[in-house]
Amino acid sequence: MADQTTSTGARIQVNLVGLSKSDYRGNPSTLCQGCGHNSISSQIIAALYEMDVIPEDIVKFSGIGCSSKSPTYFLNRSFGFNGLHGRMPSIATGALFADYTLKGLGVSGDGDTASIGMGQFKHVVRRNLRMVYIVENNGVYGLTKGQFSATAEKGLSLKSQGNNPYMPVDIAWEALVGNATFVARSFAGDPKQVKELIKAALSHEGIAVLDIISPCVTFNNQDTAMHSYQWGREHEVALHELSYVPPAEDIVVEYEQGEAIEVTMHDGSAVILKKVSREHDPTDRAAAMAVLEEANRCECLLTGLIYIDTTKPSLIEQYHLVDTPLNRLSEDRIRPKPETIKMVNDLMF
Amino acid sequence: MSPVAPLVLDEPLVETSDSVNNFSITVATVNGSGSQTSNLTILRALFKMGIPVSGKNLFPSNIQGLPTWYTIRISRDGFLARPEEHEVVVAMNPATFARDLADVLPGGVFFYADDIKLAINRSDIVAYPMPVKQITKDSGAPSNLRDYVANMVYVGIVAQMLEIDLATIHLAINFHFKGKAKPIQLNWDVVQAAAKWAAENLEKKDAFRVEPMNATQGYIMADGNTAAALGSIYGGVQYVSWYPITPASSLAESLNEYLPILRKESDSDRKTYAVIQAEDELAAIGMAIGAGWAGLRSMTSTSGPGLSLMTEYAGLAYFTEVPVVIWDIQRVGPSTGLPTRTMQGDLTFVAFMGHGDTQQVILLPGSVNECFEFGWKAFDLAERLQTPIFVLADLDMGMNQWMTPPFKYPDVPMDRGKVLWEEDLERLGGNWARYRDVDHDGIPYRTIPGNRHPHAGYFTRGTGHNEEANYTEDPVVWHDMLERLKKKYNTARDYVPGPVIDQTEGAEVGIIAFGSTEPAILEARAQLARMGIKTDTMRLRAIPFNTQVQDFVRSHNRNYVVEMNRDGQMCQLLTIEYPDKGSDLVSLAYTDGLPLTARRVREMILADMGMTPQEAH
Numbered sequence: 001m002a003d004q005t006t007s008t009g010a011r012i013q014v015n016l017v018g019l020s021k022s023d024y025r026g027n028p029s030t031l032c033q034g035c036g037h038n039s040i041s042s043q044i045i046a047a048l049y050e051m052d053v054i055p056e057d058i059v060k061f062s063g064i065g066c067s068s069k070s071p072t073y074f075l076n077r078s079f080g081f082n083g084l085h086g087r088m089p090s091i092a093t094g095a096l097f098a099d100y101t102l103k104g105l106g107v108s109g110d111g112d113t114a115s116i117g118m119g120q121f122k123h124v125v126r127r128n129l130r131m132v133y134i135v136e137n138n139g140v141y142g143l144t145k146g147q148f149s150a151t152a153e154k155g156l157s158l159k160s161q162g163n164n165p166y167m168p169v170d171i172a173w174e175a176l177v178g179n180a181t182f183v184a185r186s187f188a189g190d191p192k193q194v195k196e197l198i199k200a201a202l203s204h205e206g207i208a209v210l211d212i213i214s215p216c217v218t219f220n221n222q223d224t225a226m227h228s229y230q231w232g233r234e235h236e237v238a239l240h241e242l243s244y245v246p247p248a249e250d251i252v253v254e255y256e257q258g259e260a261i262e263v264t265m266h267d268g269s270a271v272i273l274k275k276v277s278r279e280h281d282p283t284d285r286a287a288a289m290a291v292l293e294e295a296n297r298c299e300c301l302l303t304g305l306i307y308i309d310t311t312k313p314s315l316i317e318q319y320h321l322v323d324t325p326l327n328r329l330s331e332d333r334i335r336p337k338p339e340t341i342k343m344v345n346d347l348m349f
Numbered sequence: 350m351s352p353v354a355p356l357v358l359d360e361p362l363v364e365t366s367d368s369v370n371n372f373s374i375t376v377a378t379v380n381g382s383g384s385q386t387s388n389l390t391i392l393r394a395l396f397k398m399g400i401p402v403s404g405k406n407l408f409p410s411n412i413q414g415l416p417t418w419y420t421i422r423i424s425r426d427g428f429l430a431r432p433e434e435h436e437v438v439v440a441m442n443p444a445t446f447a448r449d450l451a452d453v454l455p456g457g458v459f460f461y462a463d464d465i466k467l468a469i470n471r472s473d474i475v476a477y478p479m480p481v482k483q484i485t486k487d488s489g490a491p492s493n494l495r496d497y498v499a500n501m502v503y504v505g506i507v508a509q510m511l512e513i514d515l516a517t518i519h520l521a522i523n524f525h526f527k528g529k530a531k532p533i534q535l536n537w538d539v540v541q542a543a544a545k546w547a548a549e550n551l552e553k554k555d556a557f558r559v560e561p562m563n564a565t566q567g568y569i570m571a572d573g574n575t576a577a578a579l580g581s582i583y584g585g586v587q588y589v590s591w592y593p594i595t596p597a598s599s600l601a602e603s604l605n606e607y608l609p610i611l612r613k614e615s616d617s618d619r620k621t622y623a624v625i626q627a628e629d630e631l632a633a634i635g636m637a638i639g640a641g642w643a644g645l646r647s648m649t650s651t652s653g654p655g656l657s658l659m660t661e662y663a664g665l666a667y668f669t670e671v672p673v674v675i676w677d678i679q680r681v682g683p684s685t686g687l688p689t690r691t692m693q694g695d696l697t698f699v700a701f702m703g704h705g706d707t708q709q710v711i712l713l714p715g716s717v718n719e720c721f722e723f724g725w726k727a728f729d730l731a732e733r734l735q736t737p738i739f740v741l742a743d744l745d746m747g748m749n750q751w752m753t754p755p756f757k758y759p760d761v762p763m764d765r766g767k768v769l770w771e772e773d774l775e776r777l778g779g780n781w782a783r784y785r786d787v788d789h790d791g792i793p794y795r796t797i798p799g800n801r802h803p804h805a806g807y808f809t810r811g812t813g814h815n816e817e818a819n820y821t822e823d824p825v826v827w828h829d830m831l832e833r834l835k836k837k838y839n840t841a842r843d844y845v846p847g848p849v850i851d852q853t854e855g856a857e858v859g860i861i862a863f864g865s866t867e868p869a870i871l872e873a874r875a876q877l878a879r880m881g882i883k884t885d886t887m888r889l890r891a892i893p894f895n896t897q898v899q900d901f902v903r904s905h906n907r908n909y910v911v912e913m914n915r916d917g918q919m920c921q922l923l924t925i926e927y928p929d930k931g932s933d934l935v936s937l938a939y940t941d942g943l944p945l946t947a948r949r950v951r952e953m954i955l956a957d958m959g960m961t962p963q964e965a966h
Contacts, residue, residue, distance in 0.1 A: 027819075056801045059643075060808075072808055072820070079798040080808040081642060083635065084661055090590075090632040094639025094647065097588055097623050099799030120635070123628040322619040325799055326587050327644030331763045333621055334585030334646065335725075336611045338758050344579055344611070345755040348569040349393050349524050 016052040024049045026073040031066055036188030036214030036229075037136045041073045043191050044105070044134075047198040048075065051246065059095060059102050063088040063117060066143050067109030067136035067214070075105075086117025089124030092131055093315070099325035100316050103202065104131025111141050114150040114169040125178040128206040130314040132198065135171050135209070136188075138216040139227035146219035153226045158219065173292050175209040176285070176307055182208035183288065183307040187232045188215065193303060196271075199244035200305065203265040206314045213301060232301050239280045239291065239304030240273040263308055273305060282308045368556040370400050370425035372436035374507065377449040378500065379442050381413030386525055386536070387500040388419040392750060393521035394513050395423060396570050399562040403429035403868070404750050405944055410595070410688040416445045425562060429752070430869035431944040437511070437557055439503045440465065441481070458555045460503060460510075475555040479506050480546070488542035490535055498539045505543025510551060512558045515544060569755050573720040573746035576756065577676055578603030580724015581648060582611050583759055588647040589624040590636035592655060595688045596744040597678040600650040601626075630655035634662045634675065641666075641673035642809060644768070644797035646728045650676035652744075653695055654685060656702075663737055664703025665811040668834070670784070670793070672731035672766065676740045678747040681942045690942030691744040693864055696918035699739045700892055706831060708838045710845060711892040712740045713863040717753040719890075720746065725759050726846070732766035734841050735792060743913075745944045746865040767794040771802045779804030782816040784830065791837030838893060845891035848898050856883035859905035860954070861934075863889040863919060865944065866911060872947035877954065884954075889919065894926055902930050909954055911937045913945055 004014045012020045024045045029038050048058070060080035062068035068088070071080050083091040092104045113121045113135045124133070139152040148156065148164045151171065156164040175183045182204045184197045194212060201208035215221050215229045223230040240261075247268030260274040261281060273282065281287055288307035295302035322329070374391065378384035385406065392404040403422045409415035422432045440449045440461040447467065453459050455473040463478035481502045485495045508518055518540055526532040577600050581589075586608075591601040605624055612621055627633035633649045640647035651659065656677055666673055679695050681687035702709050712727060714720045723740050731738040767788075769781060779802065784793045793816075796805040807818040814830070815821045862870045867888060874884050887901045902908055902923060908930070910920035917936025924931045937953040939945065955961070 054801070056803065056806065059798050077803055077806050079806045081639065082808065082810040082812070084665055084811065087631060087635045087662065090627070090635025091639035091642070093625070093632070094588060094590065094636035094641070094645075095643040095798060097640055098643030098645045098797070102798055119628060120632055123632065319623050320619050321623070322614060322617070322621055326621065326623075327797055327799055329587070329621055331585065333614070334587060334612070335583060335759070335763065340611060341756060341758040345569055348571040348575075349396065349521070349750075
């Protein structure tokens with residue numbers, strides 16, 4: 001980071017690509033004061049600024065709901081597509097083929113992902129599309145004023161809705177079972193961890209699912225509700241202390257031998273997972289399943305990097321595309337030559 | 350084997366002008382028995398003999414076991430609509446034997462597998478038994494392969510008895526098996542054995558036969574789905590997302606077949622395209638829209654039920670102005686309907702596809718050749734108009750083999766539409782807005798992801814937006830946005846293919862049709878002309894209509910709108926467009942799942958004129 005002098009003589013701080021934090025901002029949020037989603041938007045801005053990402057290299061995606069509005073509150077310079085309810089994954093699966101140098105950053109909600117969009121969610125996960133898939137999970141439909149979502153815990157009581165009679169969908173679990181290559185859970189009330197996880201997710205060459213408990217201050221923030229700030233603060237158990245180390249930077253995080261796990265990412269960056277109170281190897285799928293199962297039983301908010309596999313190829317890698325982004329190919333490379341038409345007619349009877 | 354005694358006819362048959370190169374062959378088989386290979390072999394052999402032919406596969410929604418009929422029309426005059434009369438019938442299916450026998454025209458011919466032990470109770474036809482099992486065995490085919498080649502027996506016998514050139518049969522088999530020596534030899538051996546058996550054992554007692562002609566030169570034979578796929582490739586398709594559905598699957602499968610051949614990079618095996626089988630049609634169209642938005646020539650293909658699922662995203666693509674091409678190979682609806690039968694039933698659905706005020710642009714190919722042409726044109730239109738382009742073919746056109754003029758290389762360079770790249774934005778000083786009508790044609794400019802100019806990005810949303818693509822609920826902005834979209838739709842009138850009009854001196858009535866009904870219309874028109882009824886025809890090729898359509902409608906005081914559906918959907922659309930001509934637009938709509946016949950068209954027109962078919966004759 002460095003200081004830069006503007007035309008008016010004011011000094012502003014810029015990152016390595018010469019951008020200030022304001023280059024990463026979006027429009028003012030129209031969500032409620034205190035909404036967890038706003039906190040996540042701030043961490044997205046901070047993470048991208050600190051990672052020196054050029055906004056034009058990111059494409060934003062979302063579906064429908066409060067969460068899906070949030071891509072307008074960060075990265076105004078990036079392209080974005082606010083698609084249909086539950087159908088963000090398909091738009092991203094098409095768009096990201098157009099220019100493989102672009103990285104997808106999707107924001108969905110628990111209604112958008114775990115109800116109407118469960119199908120597309122599971123399929124984008126199994127295809128391993130290179131994108132960050134954030135679920136801002138608050139257990140409730142905010143934009144339609146307070147109905148239960150599919151992640152609401154059984155027995156949750158909501159105003160004018162009564163008691164929720166159904167078992168919840170566990171998004172991290174669904175991602176893991178669906179062969180996701182990066183699964184994390186976090187809490188909007190733990191912004192530092194959210195930011196570090198976003199950085200790690202952006203460095204991942206595949207689908208990175210971040211299930212972030214993001215309280216709805218208007219409809220589901222009772223102290224006893226599992227998606228509330230109070231409950232989260234009291235029940236959060238971090239799997240580890242997580243820090244992201246950019247590529248070409250010396251690892252300065254200090255830890256004793258055996259006290260931390262270091263995961264090297266494709267771009268040369270690393271995620272350091274410092275042991276807090278327990279052992280967890282996020283490259284071990286069975287261990288990841290066990291930890292989620294345990295989280296359900298202990299009724300705690302288990303956060304951190306649950307699972308990561310850096311060995312699987314991403315969707316687009318498997319298509320062996322040419323070096324030039326597809327959307328920049330000239331006519332002569334996508335329309336067969338005139339002389340081929342005879343061959344085609346000869347191929348017919 | 351002993352020679353078979355021919356049946357004695359009530360009256361001896363004489364060869365008439367109608368029994369040479371002018372009859373139909375209907376083959377009744379069991380689905381999944383390999384009969385498609387045999388039927389296509391006969392069809393292609395006749396085509397190679399220079400005789401105009403068409404083939405219609407009437408098949409069940411089933412993998413194996415249900416009855417299937419294949420009708421080949423042989424017409425020296427080139428009338429190739431589905432025939433309703435069965436002059437020559439080949440009966441291979443015990444389950445439909447009685448019905449197939451009853452269907453033979455008096456004086457017709459009945460070939461039947463002799464292991465079907467059912468009585469031939471007609472004396473007004475010629476019946477030839479076919480020892481299918483014996484000939485298959487005698488051909489030397491290995492026992493484990495006999496079931497696969499048994500249907501080649503009727504190919505050999507029918508060829509022998511109708512004088513189909515065996516050399517052309519060999520050409521057809523060679524084509525079908527793509528030059529693979531083993532299956533070619535196996536099938537050819539059966540054909541030869543069967544032909545030889547017929548020559549030695551059957552005495553020709555009927556008058557039907559074929560003679561070589563020179564009427565198919567300059568034509569190829571292909572199906573519409575293959576043509577659509579090839580046309581799309583010549584349109585530079587870059588992204589295909591699809592979900593399997595009858596009768597559209599073979600379109601995407603053809604893309605998978607031909608893309609690797611036609612889009613080879615000269616110096617590597619890396620790809621300039623992607624084909625992805627989606628989890629459902631909701632995702633298939635979502636992916637295609639994502640790719641179209643991001644600047645790829647993008648498409649999906651489906652049929653009615655899939656289209657129903659695509660409706661939500663189709664509405665969004667209309668409103669957010671995303672180029673994408675959607676092929677609808679129409680089958681019979683409503684609901685699951687008849688998945689293997691044909692219809693023109695999705696017209697009004699697609700024309701307004703989406704909630705709120707939605708107007709979609711539709712192309713209507715009328716031949717296999719036009720499937721190719723619209724294959725590449727659809728991308729030009731989608732990118733020029735920044736809107737979904739729906740191409741509506743149907744099962745008959747998509748899946749049956751048709752004689753068609755060869756595919757023509759696109760005669761114009763690609764039209765990539767109004768796209769601003771980095772250098773354009775640099776020139777404009779970054780001053781642009783996604784939904785601003787700069788050129789007053791309703792078509793704005795767009796940037797596409799990957800454009801690294803700091804002012805390139807914008808946020809696409811299905812919610813209300815202003816010129817800068819920002820969210821707004823402003824009543825004036827909303828009103829103006831919808832009006833501009835309407836203006837763009839009107840601009841489209843001059844871009845889409847105009848109608849094909851054929852006029853007759855002194856004609857007062859017009860026939861309006863579109864799509865795969867063309868052969869039935871042409872034939873009916875010729876029949877009407879012989880009766881002294883002059884007609885003009887207009888084959889519509891796109892919605893919205895241009896001024897030529899309007900002029901045609903206005904210049905006739907009676908317009909018959911012929912289509913394969915119940916409600917007269919095209920007639921409805923024309924009536925909406927030209928309400929003052931509503932009473933002069935007569936809906937002649939009929940749907941039973943089968944391709945339209947000339948007789949149906951002729952009789953519907955005569956009925957409106959107050960004439961019975963008898964009077965007219």
